Amino acid sequence: xxxxxxxxxxxxxxxxxxxxxxxxxxxxxxxxxxxxxxxxxxxxxxxxxxxxxxxxxxxxxxxxxxxxxxxxxxxxxxxxxxxxxxxxxxxxxxxxxxxxxxxxxxxxxxxxxxxxxxxxxxxxxxxxxxxxxxxxxxxxxxxxxxxxxxxxxxxxxxxxxxxxxxx
Amino acid sequence: xxxxxxxxxxxxxxxxxxxxxxxxxxxxxxxxxxxxxxxxxxxxxxxxxxxxxxxxxxxxxxxxxxxxxxxxxxxxxxxxxxxxxxxxxxxxxxxxxxxxxxxxxxxxxxxxxxxxxxxxxxxxxxxxxxxxxxxxxxxxxxxxxxxxxxxxxxxxxxxxxxxxxxxxxxxxxxxxxxxxxxxxxxxxxxxxxxxxxxxxxxxxxxxxxxxxxxxxxxxxxxxxxxxxxxxxxxxxxxxxxxxxxxxxxxxxxxxxxxxxxxxxxxxxxxxxxxxxxxxxxxxxxxxxxxxxxxxxxxxxxxxxxxxxxxxxxxxxxxxxxxxxxxxxxxxxxxxxxxxxxxxxxxxxxxxxxxxxxxxxxx
Amino acid sequence: xxxxxxxxxxxxxxxxxxxxxxxxxxxxxxxxxxxxxxxxxxxxxxxxxxxxxxxxxxxxxxxxxxxxxxxxxxxxxxxxxxxxxxxxxxxxxxxxxxxxxxxxxxxxxxxxxxxxxxxxxxxxxxxxxxxxxxxxxxxxxxxxxxxxxxxxxxxxxxxxxxxxxxxxxxxxxxxxxxxxxxxxxxxxxxxxxxxxxxxxxxxxxxxxxxxxxxxxxxxxxxxxxxxxxxxxxxxxxxxxxxxxxxxxxxxxxxxxxxxxxxxxxxxxxxxxxxxxxxxxxxxxxxxxxxxxxxxxxxxxxxxxxxxxxxxxxxxxxxxxxxxxxxxxxxxxxxxxxxxxxxxxxxxxxxxxxxxxxxxxxxxxxxxxxxxxxxxxxxxxxxxxxxxxxxxxxxxxxxxxxxxxxxxxxxxxxxxxxxxxxxxxxxxxxxxxxxxxxxxxxxx
Numbered sequence: 001x002x003x004x005x006x007x008x009x010x011x012x013x014x015x016x017x018x019x020x021x022x023x024x025x026x027x028x029x030x031x032x033x034x035x036x037x038x039x040x041x042x043x044x045x046x047x048x049x050x051x052x053x054x055x056x057x058x059x060x061x062x063x064x065x066x067x068x069x070x071x072x073x074x075x076x077x078x079x080x081x082x083x084x085x086x087x088x089x090x091x092x093x094x095x096x097x098x099x100x101x102x103x104x105x106x107x108x109x110x111x112x113x114x115x116x117x118x119x120x121x122x123x124x125x126x127x128x129x130x131x132x133x134x135x136x137x138x139x140x141x142x143x144x145x146x147x148x149x150x151x152x153x154x155x156x157x158x159x160x161x162x163x164x165x166x167x
Numbered sequence: 168x169x170x171x172x173x174x175x176x177x178x179x180x181x182x183x184x185x186x187x188x189x190x191x192x193x194x195x196x197x198x199x200x201x202x203x204x205x206x207x208x209x210x211x212x213x214x215x216x217x218x219x220x221x222x223x224x225x226x227x228x229x230x231x232x233x234x235x236x237x238x239x240x241x242x243x244x245x246x247x248x249x250x251x252x253x254x255x256x257x258x259x260x261x262x263x264x265x266x267x268x269x270x271x272x273x274x275x276x277x278x279x280x281x282x283x284x285x286x287x288x289x290x291x292x293x294x295x296x297x298x299x300x301x302x303x304x305x306x307x308x309x310x311x312x313x314x315x316x317x318x319x320x321x322x323x324x325x326x327x328x329x330x331x332x333x334x335x336x337x338x339x340x341x342x343x344x345x346x347x348x349x350x351x352x353x354x355x356x357x358x359x360x361x362x363x364x365x366x367x368x369x370x371x372x373x374x375x376x377x378x379x380x381x382x383x384x385x386x387x388x389x390x391x392x393x394x395x396x397x398x399x400x401x402x403x404x405x406x407x408x409x410x411x412x413x414x415x416x417x418x419x420x421x422x423x424x425x426x427x428x429x430x431x432x433x434x435x436x437x438x439x440x441x442x443x444x445x446x447x448x449x450x451x452x453x454x455x456x457x458x459x460x461x462x463x464x465x466x467x468x469x470x471x472x473x474x475x476x477x478x479x480x481x482x483x484x485x486x487x488x489x490x491x492x493x494x495x496x497x498x499x500x501x502x503x504x505x506x507x508x509x510x511x512x513x514x515x516x517x518x519x520x521x522x523x524x525x526x527x528x529x
Numbered sequence: 530x531x532x533x534x535x536x537x538x539x540x541x542x543x544x545x546x547x548x549x550x551x552x553x554x555x556x557x558x559x560x561x562x563x564x565x566x567x568x569x570x571x572x573x574x575x576x577x578x579x580x581x582x583x584x585x586x587x588x589x590x591x592x593x594x595x596x597x598x599x600x601x602x603x604x605x606x607x608x609x610x611x612x613x614x615x616x617x618x619x620x621x622x623x624x625x626x627x628x629x630x631x632x633x634x635x636x637x638x639x640x641x642x643x644x645x646x647x648x649x650x651x652x653x654x655x656x657x658x659x660x661x662x663x664x665x666x667x668x669x670x671x672x673x674x675x676x677x678x679x680x681x682x683x684x685x686x687x688x689x690x691x692x693x694x695x696x697x698x699x700x701x702x703x704x705x706x707x708x709x710x711x712x713x714x715x716x717x718x719x720x721x722x723x724x725x726x727x728x729x730x731x732x733x734x735x736x737x738x739x740x741x742x743x744x745x746x747x748x749x750x751x752x753x754x755x756x757x758x759x760x761x762x763x764x765x766x767x768x769x770x771x772x773x774x775x776x777x778x779x780x781x782x783x784x785x786x787x788x789x790x791x792x793x794x795x796x797x798x799x800x801x802x803x804x805x806x807x808x809x810x811x812x813x814x815x816x817x818x819x820x821x822x823x824x825x826x827x828x829x830x831x832x833x834x835x836x837x838x839x840x841x842x843x844x845x846x847x848x849x850x851x852x853x854x855x856x857x858x859x860x861x862x863x864x865x866x867x868x869x870x871x872x873x874x875x876x877x878x879x880x881x882x883x884x885x886x887x888x889x890x891x892x893x894x895x896x897x898x899x900x901x902x903x904x905x906x907x908x909x910x911x912x913x914x915x916x917x918x919x920x921x922x923x924x925x926x927x928x929x930x931x932x933x934x935x936x937x938x939x940x941x942x943x944x945x946x947x948x949x950x951x952x953x954x955x956x957x958x959x960x961x962x963x964x965x966x967x968x969x970x971x972x
Contacts, residue, residue, distance in 0.1 A: 066805070092760075099933075102874040102888050102917045103741065103964070104787040104800065105844065105851055107762060108807035108828035111784060115805030134761050135784060135802065139739055144713040144937040146914070312607070314568035363950025365896055365909035425559065434561050441566030445605045447695035448926070448948075458558065469661065487695035490658070490665075494636065495566070497660045501631075516558035525564050 046086050048161045055082050059117060061155040063100070066112035068120060076117060079159055080124035090130040093117050094158045098151035099138045110135030117157045311358040315439065421512035432505050437519065441495035443526045450487040453480030454522045457492045463511050465503035467496050475518060492521040570607035571636050571693065573600060576618045577611070578641035578652065585645040588678055592643060592652060595682035598726065599700045600690060603927070604952025609635050621653065630659045637665070639689055650675045654685050656692055666692045679728060680971070687970075697924035700725065703968040704920075704929065705743040705752050705769075708732065709941055709961035718963075720754060722769065725922075725967065727957040733772055742918070742964040743767075746790045749968040753777075753788040753797060764788040764799050766814065777812060778819070787830050791858075792838040798822070800830040809843060811858070822860045833877045834858070842866075842876040842885055853887060855902065866904035875918050880969075881925035884948075888917040888930075897930050899948060910950040915939075918963070923970040929956060931963040 042049040051057060057079070059072035068076070083089065095114030097106035114133040122128050143150035443451060460471035472493050477485035496519070506514050575597050578589040600606040611617075615629040621642035630638050641654035655668040669688055671681045680701055687698025708721040708730075717736035720743055723729055733752070734740055741762070743754040752767045759776075764785045767774040777797065778785045788799035791811075798811045809822040809829045823829045827847035834841055842855045848865070851872040856863035867873040871891030878885055879899075889896045889909065895916045900907040915933040922928070926948050933941040941963040943956040956965075 099915065101872075101890070102831070102844075102851075104830040105828060105846075105874055107784070107786050108800065108802055108830050111802040111807060112805050112828070119805070132782070136739075139716070139741075141714055144939075146935040146937075146939065312570055312604075363908075363910055364946075364953050365898075365912045365950065430559070430561055434563060437561075438563055438565050439567060441563055442569055442571060443566045444568035445571045445694045450695045484695055490661075490693075492563075494658070494660055495563075498636075501660075514559045518558045518560045520560070520562040521566075522562060522564045523566070526566055526568065 048089070051079070051082055051086075051159075051161055055079055057160070058156045058158040060152060061113055061157070063098070063151070063155065064109070066109065066116050068116055072117075073120065076120045077124065080121050080126055083121065083126045083130070084124075088163065089161045090132070090163045091159050091161050092132045092134055093121075094140075094160060095133070095135045096140060096154055096156050096158070097138050098154040099141065099146070100151060101138065103137060106137035107135050110137050113155075113157045117159065121159075311362075314358055314444070420509050422507065422510040425507075425510055425513050429505075429507060429510075433514075433517075436499050436504055437495050440499035441491065441521065443491060443523050446487055446491055446523070447484060448527075449480050449484035450491070451523045451527050453484045453488045454478050454520060454524070455485055455488045455492055456518055456520045457489060457496070458516070458518050459496055460516055461504070461506070461511075461514060463508060465500070465506045465508075467500040467504075469493075469497055472496060488521065488523070492519065495521075570601075570605055572607045572609050572634050573637040573639065573689075574609045574614065574630060574633070574635040575600075575639040575641075576614060578643045578654070579619060579621050581642055581644040582646075585643045585650075588643050588645060588650065588675075589641075592641065592678065592682045592685070593639075595679055595726075596639065596686045596689070599683060599686035602726065602954070603690065604947055604954075605694060606637075609633055621655075625657055627657075627659055627662045630657075635659050637689070637693060639685070641685065645675060648675050649673075650678055650681065652681045652685060654688075656689050679724060683724075696926055697970070699922040699924045699927060699967075699970065701971050702923055703749070703971070704943075704956070704965050705733075705745060705968070706943060706958070706962050706965040707740060707743065708958065709963055710736070713937060713939055716961075720752070720767070721958075721962075722752075723958070725956075730959055733767060733769070742787065742966075744789050744966045745968045747792050747794045747969060749971060751790075751794075752966075753790060753799075755786040755788070762786045764797070766797075777814070777817070787832065789833055791834050792836055798832045798834065798841060800832070809841070820860070822856070823863070831875045835878050836880055836882045842878055844874045844876060851890075853885065853904075866900070866902065867907075868904055869907055877919055877921060879921050879925040880923060884925070886919040886921060886928050888919065897928060897946065899928075908950065910946050910948070911944075911953060916944075918965070920965050920967045922967050929965045929967060931965065933963070 042053050044050055045054075055078040056075040059068065059075050061067075061072075062069075083091065093114040095110030095112065095117075097109045097113075101109070111133065114135060118128075118131045118133050121131060138154075141150070141154045142156075143153045455477045456475040458471070458473050458475045459467045461467055474485070474489045477488065480488070575593045577593045580586045580589040597608045601608045613633050615632055616626050618625075618640050621640060625638065625640070636659055638657040638659055639654060640657065641652060643653075644651045649672065651670060651672045653668060653670045656665045657663070658665045666688075669685075671684055673681055683700035683702075684698075686700045690696065690698050690700070702725045703722055704725050705720065705722045707718045709716050709718055711717045718740050719736040720733040720740050722731050722733060733743075734756075737758075739757040739762075741755040743752045745752060750769055752769055754765055754767065755762050756765050757763075759779070762784045763779060764777045765774045766777055777788070778799075778801070783801055783803040785799050785801050788797050790797055795814055796811050797814055798809060800807050801810050806826055807828045807830055808824055809832050810819050811822060812819045822841070823845075825845065825847050827845050828851075829843055829845045829847075832841050832843040839858055840855055841858055842853060843863075844851050845854055845863070846852070851874045852865055853867040853873045853876045854863040854865050866885070867887070869889070869891075871889050873887050873889050875888045876885050877887070884899045884901060886897065886899050889898050894912050895914065896909040897911045897916050897919050898907060898909040910928070911930070911932075913932055914935040915931075917931055917933075919928045919930040922945075927945055928948065929943055929945045931941055932944045933939055941961045943958060943962045943965050944953060945956055946953040956962075
C-alpha cells in the first residue's frame, strides 16, 4: 500500500492549501482520496495514512455476498477503535462489486456491502452521523484483469476518511 | 350353395369395401424412436449380438429414457431435431432420405440397413446408445444469410445466385456446336436452420440448450392434417384405380392421377421461392390459401393469382403473407413448373396453402 | 343366402358410383400445402434518387445510400449494387422497365426524386414489386429542412420496410447511450445521443462525473439517468432539446438509480437503496411524490413498465438468486416468470407488449434473451463474456445492447440483433459505448 501512501502524502501537501468539501467526490482515483487529512507520515497514529496502511481501510467479500468474514470483522474492529479515538474524522464507506454482474444489481450489492460495514462500526460505538454510505457498483474496479484474482480485490468496501481539517 | 360361391361373394364384398373405405384405415405411422447409430463393422456387430444375454440383466436398473435420448451435453442438439423431423415427412420415403450435412457418414448405402437394424437392436440398448459418445463432433451449420429447407453448400465464388445450378460454359474453339458462354450459376449457400450466436459451438461449452428443446413440440402437430389430406388423396387414387381411371370426358386431358412425386416436385419448387425472411411476425402466424390458374406450359397466370382465404392473423398480415406467396409462385414459375402436360386437366387450377407455422424461428 | 349376398354386392356396386361422383367432383383444383420456405434477404435495388435541380445532385446519391444501408442493416434485405443495374432510372415519372430489374433479380425497386429550393428539401419515392410488375402501395412525398435529409431518408426506408414486411418501421429513431473513454480503472463516462445508425452524435454531459443508463421518455423529449455529481448515485431528468437537467430525488442517506418512465410520461419508477436494502418506488415527475412498491429485504431493481402502464417487470434476488418478476403497477403480489438455470436481470418490456428482453448469466457467460410474459419460450439470442442491458427498437423486432470484452484492455460497445437471433452486428460509435436506450419513432 505504499503507493497509496505516496499519493496521499502528495495529495495532502497539495490539499493543505485548500479546504475540500467532505461530501463532494470526483472520478480521480479509485481509492477516493478526495479529502485529505492532516499532512503526516504513516507513522503518525492519528493520520489518515496510518489508518489506511496499518489499520486497513478495506474489507473484501465473497462473490454475491455482503456478509462480513471473521477477518473483515477484526479489521473493522481496528477501524472502529481508531475512529473512536480520532473523533475529528468522518468517513464515507464505499461499496464495490466485481464485473460479473449487471449494472443495477451491482449498485444494490455495493450498497449492501457498504452498509454492512457501517452497521458493524455503529455497533462498536461509532456515531452514525459520522458515517455515510455510497455504492459504486462495478464502476470503479481497482484491478482490471478478468479473473478471480482481480475480482476478489474488487469486491470490497473501503472506508474513506474525510474532514480532518474542515472547521 | 357351393362354398366356392360363398367365398367368391365374400371376397368381392371385401374387395369393394376396401376399395371404398380402405383409405379411412390409414393411420399415422407409430412414432418410433430414432437412435443414434454409427457405422460399425460386421465383426463388431457380431460381437455385440453375441453377448446379448448379459446386458439384459444389467439393463434393468438403467432408466431407459436417460439413455435413449441423446445427452445434450455430449451430442449436438441439431441431431435431435433432425431425428424428430423425419416422422413428419412424407411417409413412404425411407428415413435416411433427408440427409443434409449433419449426417455425412450416412451418405453411402448403409443408411437403410442401419435404420432397419435399429428396431432389432432394441434389446442391447445400453451398448448401442453408448456409441454416440464416440461420434466425432458433427459439423455445425454456420450462420448463413439464407435458410432453406434443403441446405446448400457454399457455391463457387464467382457463381451468380440462381435457383438452379448451372456450370460455367466457356466457348471451346474446337467444339462442333458452339455454345454460348454462360456464367456459372449456383443456388446460394443455405443452411437449413437459423443459427443464433447462442447456438454456436455448443460442443466446447455446456450448451445453453434452453434454445433447442422448446422447438420440438412445435413440430409435432403436423401429422394429423397430413394424414387427412393423404387419406382423401388415397381414397381418390384407390377409387380411380378401381374404375380403371375412366374419368368422364373433360376439356383438358387429365391422364392418370398425379403421382406423389409430381406433386412434391411442385411443392418443393414453390417452396424454394417462398421467402418468409421479410415477413412480419404477425404474417408468420397467418396461413393463406392462394388460387392460381396455370397455362399448359406450366407457367402460372399472374393475373389469376388470388387470395382465397386466410386464417390465424389480421387482414394486414394476411395481405403480407399473400404477397410473399404470390412472389413465390411467380418467381419459380417464370420458366414454368415441371408438371406433366398430359395431366394438364388436373393441375390447370391449383390451390396452394401457405402455412408458415414451421418457419417461425426454427 | 346367395340372394342376400347378391343383393348386398349389387347395392355396394351401385353405391360405388355415388361415392365416386363426389370424389371426382373433388378432383377440381389441385391442392398442395407449402409448409417450408426459405429465409433469405430480399434483394432490392435503390438507384440514386433523381435530382430535379442541380442543387439536389448530391442529395440524390446520399439519400439512396442511407436508405440502402437502413434496409441492408436489418438483415432482411440485400442491396443489389449499382454496378449491376442494366438501365438506370433517370426520370421518376417514366414507366419502369420491369424486365431489366427482373434480369438482375431485384425483387423490390425503390425509385425516387429530390428537389432542393433554398433550405427546403423535398423527397418523393415509389416502391415497385418487380416480379408482380406493379407498384407496391402509393408514392409518398416528404418535405423538410436540408439539414434533416438523413431523417427523410430514414422515413423513406421505414415506409419501404413496412410495406414489404408488414412490420412497423424503426429507422427514424435515436439512441441515447453512455460514451466511454479511458482505461478500465478510470473510465470517463458521458451522456450522448445519436441517430440509431450512429450518425449525428451529440454529447449531453461532460465526463466530470459518472453517469449511467439514460432512458428515453415515451415521447423522446426527455431522458432519465443516474449521475454521481453529488457524490452519490441519484436520478435526474434531462430535457434533450434544451440540455437542461434536474435532480428528481435528493434525499440524504439514500441512493437512487435505475429509473424508467411510465407510458404516460408523468410517473417514474426507480430503485432506492438505503440501510442495506434496495426497493422499488414510483414518483410523480412534477409532484415529486414518492410511493413505495416493494419492501422485501432483497435487492429489487431494474424495473420496466408494460406498454399499457399497468404492470411492472423487475429483477429481485428474493429467491436467493436474481430472477424476473411481474407485479401490478400499484404494488402488490409479484409473480416470478423466470425459471431457467442461471441469473436473470435487466428485464425490459417490448413495445409490442408480447415479450420481455433480459440479460441472463449462466456458467460464466452472459446472454441477451427474450421470453414470453409467463416465462415460456425463453430464447437466448447472444452469448459472450459480458452482454447486458437490452433495449427495444420502436417496432419490437430488434434489440440493442452493451457488449464488453474481457481483460485489462476490455472495452464496451453497442450491438444490435434481430429478435430471431440473426443479424448480430455492431453499432458504430466514436468511442466505447454502453447502456443504450432506443427512442420511440420520431414524428
